Amino acid sequence: MSVDTQIWTTIDFEKQGKQIGFLGVPQSTNTAGWATQYLPIAVIKNGSGPTALFFGGNHGDEYEGTVTLPKLARAIDPAQVQGRIIMIPMLNSPAGQAGTRLSPVDGKNMNRAFPGERNGTITSIIAHYVYNALFPMADLVVDIHSGGRSILFATSVNMHHVANPKQMQGMIDSGIAWGAPCVFVYRDVGGEGLLPSHAEALGKITLGTELGSAAQFSPEILRITETGVYNVLRLHKILEGTPTAAAQEPQVVGATEREDYIMAPVSGIFEPFFDLEDQVRAGQPIGQIHNMEEPFNEPRVIHAETDGMVMGRRALPLTRQGDCVMVLVRPFSL
Ligand SMILES: [Zn+2]
Numbered sequence: 487m488s489v490d491t492q493i494w495t496t497i498d499f500e501k502q503g504k505q506i507g508f509l510g511v512p513q514s515t516n517t518a519g520w521a522t523q524y525l526p527i528a529v530i531k532n533g534s535g536p537t538a539l540f541f542g543g544n545h546g547d548e549y550e551g552t553v554t555l556p557k558l559a560r561a562i563d564p565a566q567v568q569g570r571i572i573m574i575p576m577l578n579s580p581a582g583q584a585g586t587r588l589s590p591v592d593g594k595n596m597n598r599a600f601p602g603e604r605n606g607t608i609t610s611i612i613a614h615y616v617y618n619a620l621f622p623m624a625d626l627v628v629d630i631h632s633g634g635r636s637i638l639f640a641t642s643v644n645m646h647h648v649a650n651p652k653q654m655q656g657m658i659d660s661g662i663a664w665g666a667p668c669v670f671v672y673r674d675v676g677g678e679g680l681l682p683s684h685a686e687a688l689g690k691i692t693l694g695t696e697l698g699s700a701a702q703f704s705p706e707i708l709r710i711t712e713t714g715v716y717n718v719l720r721l722h723k724i725l726e727g728t729p730t731a732a733a734q735e736p737q738v739v740g741a742t743e744r745e746d747y748i749m750a751p752v753s754g755i756f757e758p759f760f761d762l763e764d765q766v767r768a769g770q771p772i773g774q775i776h777n778m779e780e781p782f783n784e785p786r787v788i789h790a791e792t793d794g795m796v797m798g799r800r801a802l803p804l805t806r807q808g809d810c811v812m813v814l815v816r817p818f819s820l
Pocket of ligand 1: 544548631633634
């Protein structure tokens with residue numbers, strides 16, 4: 487396989503066994519003219535079977551995948567694998583190291599950079615490599631996210647609604663096997679160019695996640711992250727065994743209308759009236775925004791336009807006009 491890319495790697499993707507290595511991305515800086523950004527990567531391959539491609543750290547302030555995937559790489563013996571597991575725990579490595587959602591190098595959001603550009607800025611070069619070199623190898627693509635510092639989500643595995651019913655059912659089944667409390671079918675209200683959208687469009691069984699966060703990093707969430715990754719690998723027969731049963735039956739929910747994503751009408755301090763998993767009715771006030779310049783003015787009350795359960799809410803008080811402050815979901819079925 488030959489891919490036209492600026493990225494080089496120490497990995498031989500066809501080799502049997504476990505390899506730990508790097509992707510090397512050219513990155514010239516003020517202090518190093520000939521420099522390389524290293525992206526750690528692990529590949530475990532044995533026998534024949536499907537390829538699962540896992541990403542963490544697509545957003546730099548979401549570390550659930552960044553710590554979970556290396557645990558998996560350390561723990562799994564190649565003899566346990568039927569197929570191939572490829573893991574990149576910190577896809578936007580400069581952002582992860584800086585603790586920021588976006589890359590500090592080019593200001594870009596990795597999850598809006600797909601399908602990428604061969605000669606773009608660093609984020610686009612990485613996205614281009616993922617799209618052109620890694621996606622063609624994959625049957626299963628898993629992109630591990632959380633709400634980062636700005637949003638708190640009900641712990642969930644997610645996907646878009648795709649037209650192919652077999653692919654959609656495969657994604658829902660994989661999401662249920664993960665064992666998180668919710669399987670969340672979402673639509674894009676924040677732009678195009680997402681890693682999962684492009685994997686889905688290529689027909690891959692694709693999962694994203696929103697594993698809590700609001701800059702929290704709880705043992706329970708990390709446990710759900712780790713068991714979920716193992717469960718998905720078991721479901722697809724890449725690891726032996728069957729997925730472990732979740733503590734509670736996962737509920738399949740969807741935010742299918744644009745109005746389910748409630749945006750701040752003005753800038754200020756967002757005060758939520760509801761918390762995760764609360765039920766909201768259309769017309770109800772869901773929160774209010776306090777005016778920072780004139781704090782003694784009445785705050786601007788925000789009303790729900792749809793019925794639903796609170797799937798996510800803004801966690802960072804300081805809010806700009808147009809920021810998503812709440813997401814409502816309803817039971818979803820195909
Ligand atoms: Zn994210």
